[in-house]
Amino acid sequence: MFLDGDEWREFFDAFEREAFRFETQPKYSMPKEAASLARFLSGQPKPVDHNRRWHERVRGYLDQGKWIGRVRVVSQPLTDYQRYQLSWGIPGNVAAGEHIRILDVTQGDFGLPLGQDWWMFDESRVVHLNYRPDGTQINREVVEGDIEPYRRWKRAAFEAAIPFAEYAKVHG
Numbered sequence: 001m002f003l004d005g006d007e008w009r010e011f012f013d014a015f016e017r018e019a020f021r022f023e024t025q026p027k028y029s030m031p032k033e034a035a036s037l038a039r040f041l042s043g044q045p046k047p048v049d050h051n052r053r054w055h056e057r058v059r060g061y062l063d064q065g066k067w068i069g070r071v072r073v074v075s076q077p078l079t080d081y082q083r084y085q086l087s088w089g090i091p092g093n094v095a096a097g098e099h100i101r102i103l104d105v106t107q108g109d110f111g112l113p114l115g116q117d118w119w120m121f122d123e124s125r126v127v128h129l130n131y132r133p134d135g136t137q138i139n140r141e142v143v144e145g146d147i148e149p150y151r152r153w154k155r156a157a158f159e160a161a162i163p164f165a166e167y168a169k170v171h172g
C-alpha cells in the first residue's frame with residue numbers, strides 16, 4: 001500500500017507511543033526546502049521561523065506523551081545537504097523535543113540497510129520512504145510482513161549512533 005497526502009499524514013499521526021525514522025540519503029530534493037537550502041549555501045542567516053511547522057508537530061506529539069526521534073546517517077565528507085541539515089535543521093528539531101542521534105558510517109555500515117529510509121511507528125508498522133538518486137521522493141510504501149528486522153536495525157542504529165549534541169561538539 002502506498003501513502004500520499006492526507007492519507008500519509010493520518011497514518012503518521014495515528015501512532016500512539018513512538019515514531020522513529022532511519023534517515024540515510026545523502027541529500028533530499030524537496031521543493032519546500034529549496035529556498036532555505038539556497039539561503040544556507042549562500043551564507044545567509046537562518047530564518048527565525050525555519051522548520052516551524054515540524055517543530056509545532058513535534059511539540060504536539062510530546063504534549064500527548066508520545067516520543068519521536070531518528071537516527072541520521074552521514075559519511076565523510078558531508079554533502080551540502082547534510083551540512084545544511086546539521087546546521088539549520090537538526091538543532092531546531094532537537095530544541096523542539098525530537099530525539100536525534102547521528103551515525104557516521106564512513107568506516108562501516110554496522111550491518112544496517114543503508115540507502116533505505118523508513119519510519120517505524122509503535123514498533124508495529126513500518127513505512128519505506130523511497131527516493132531517486134537525486135534525493136527526490138518517489139513514494140511512501142507500507143511494509144507488509146515481518147518487521148522484526150526493522151526492530152533489530154533500530155536497536156543497532158541507536159547503539160552505534162551518538163546524540164546530536166555530542167556529534168555537534170566534535171564536528172560543529
